[in-house]
Amino acid sequence: MxxxxxxxxxxxxxxxxxxxxxxxxxxxxxxxxxxxxxRMPAVAHPLCPVCGIPFLGVGDDHVCGACRQSQPDFTAARAALLYEGECRELIHAYKYRYKTHLRRPLALLTAAPLRDFVAACASELIVPVPLHVRRLRERGFNQAVLLGEIWSREWGVPLERGAMRRIRWTEPQITLTAAQRRDNVKGAFDVRDAGVVKGRRVLLVDDVYTTGSTVKECAHVLKAAGASEVAVVTVARAVES
Structure with a gap:
């Protein structure tokens, strides 16, 4: 032009x-x-090298208490931004007000700062967290798939849009406690074709990591289907105050 x-x-x-x-x-x-x-602060060190939760203050990265107590099935999770203020507003507009054009700034805000992390993971395919077919009809799009399309181009990792599916309806996680979120998603996912993920390093992607219940359950299902490793990337990371 x-x-x-x-x-x-x-x-x-x-x-x-x-x-x-x-x-x-x-x-x-x-x-x-x-x-x-x-006004969109980045996730910064020190943080947990497993779940990626940032710690207040200074110091070295160290495994958080939750990950020491219960090791998730993913190897590592990272987000680019803190889920607060303008970042939360942008994601809510994208996800709940159907402004799908916002996938581009959200994806690009994530692609550059997490490029080295993705390269170190050496992931062989990107798998978006799936929506239940009823939710997909209501919303009209899967926010993780739209983000994954841009990340696939930015990071040069193939996208497998339908690798996973949500086989059971779940209540919106936003209204639930951490314990309720774990119960809500248990047994809610499966892998369509284990041959797609078997023996491969998977990059699981979504918009927000809150308590981690959803990505932990998806990672568990992917590992059970034979994935050799699972890493997680999201745009934003919620941190309890």
Missing amino acids: NKFFATFLDVLFPPLCHLCRAFIPDAGPLHICPACRE
Whole structure:
């Protein structure tokens, strides 16, 4: 696209911040203004090398109490952003207000900071956390699949959209306690074709890691189907205050 045509488009469709709607002269691919971007803090060290939960203060990475008590079936999980403020607002608009164009800034905000983690995992395929068919009809899209399509291109890892399925209806996790979330998703997933994941390193992807109940259950099912390793990537990580 030449400079004149780009300027013409900016006049017709001025680039606005997805969050505050301010005009951005150089919007780039994110369309998030610098002020809003500064209010989207990254997940930073020190953190648990297993589940990726960040710790307050300074120090070295160390395994958190929850992972010491019960080792998950995934090798490691990482998120790019803290699930708060503008990040939460962007994800809610994407997921619950059906603004599917927001998958691009969310995916790109994740792709660069987690590129080295994904490369170290040497994953052979990306598997999105599945939605129940009823939820998919209601929403019209699987947010993890749409993110996974961009991550697949950014990281050069093939996407297996239908590798897993949700075989039982589950209540929305947002309203449940940690214990209720674990019970809610137990036995809710399976692998369509074990041959797709058997002996392979899988990158399980979703939008938010909250208590980890969903990704832990999915990782358990993937390992049971023969996956050699499972790593987890999400856009955001919720941290209890």
